[in-house]
Amino acid sequence: xxxxxxxxxxxxxxxxxxxxxRDLNCNYAHRGSCFFDAPCAAVQSxxxxxxxxxxxxxNDQGIAYTMQVDFDKLLITxxxxxxxxxxxxxxxxxxxxx
Numbered sequence: 753x754x755x756x757x758x759x760x761x762x763x764x765x766x767x768x769x770x771x772x773x774r775d776l777n778c779n780y781a782h783r784g785s786c787f788f789d790a791p792c793a794a795v796q797s798x799x800x801x802x803x804x805x806x807x808x809x810x811n812d813q814g815i816a817y818t819m820q821v822d823f824d825k826l827l828i829t830x831x832x833x834x835x836x837x838x839x840x841x842x843x844x845x846x847x848x849x850x
Contacts, residue, residue, distance in 0.1 A: 753826075754847035760784055763844060771799070784846020792827045792840035799823055 755763060764778050767786055778786040788795045804823055809816030830839030 753821075753844050754849075755844060757784075757846055757848060760844075760846035767842065780846065784848075785841055786844070787830065787835070787839045787841040789838070790840055791838055792829050795827060795840045796824055 761780070764780060764786070768776060768778065771786075771788070775789040776786055777789065804821045804826065806819045806821060807816050808819060826843040828841040828843050829837055830841060831837040833841055835841075
C-alpha cells in the first residue's frame with residue numbers, strides 16, 4: 753500500500769508509538785518504509801489480533817472510507833524486498849507519485 757508523503761508522515765508518527773514494543777525502524781528519505789529487526793513470525797506472535805484501520809478519501813470532496821486491514825497480511829519478509837530475512841517490513845510505503 754502506498755501513501756502520499758504527507759499521509760506517510762502521519763503514519764510514521766502513529767506506527768512509532770503503537771509498535772514501540774519492538775525495534776521499529778522507519779526511513780522516510782530513502783524507501784519510505786518501516787521494518788522490525790525481527791523475523792515476521794516473531795512480530796506476528798507479539799501483535800496477534802491487531803488490525804489496522806485506515807481512513808481514506810478526499811478531504812476536498814468530503815468523502816471518506818474506513819478500511820480494516822489484517823496486520824498479518826501487511827507483513828513482508830525482508831528477503832522479498834532485497835533485504836535480510838530477519839527483517840520484517842510493514843507493507844505501507846511512501847509514494848512520491850500520488
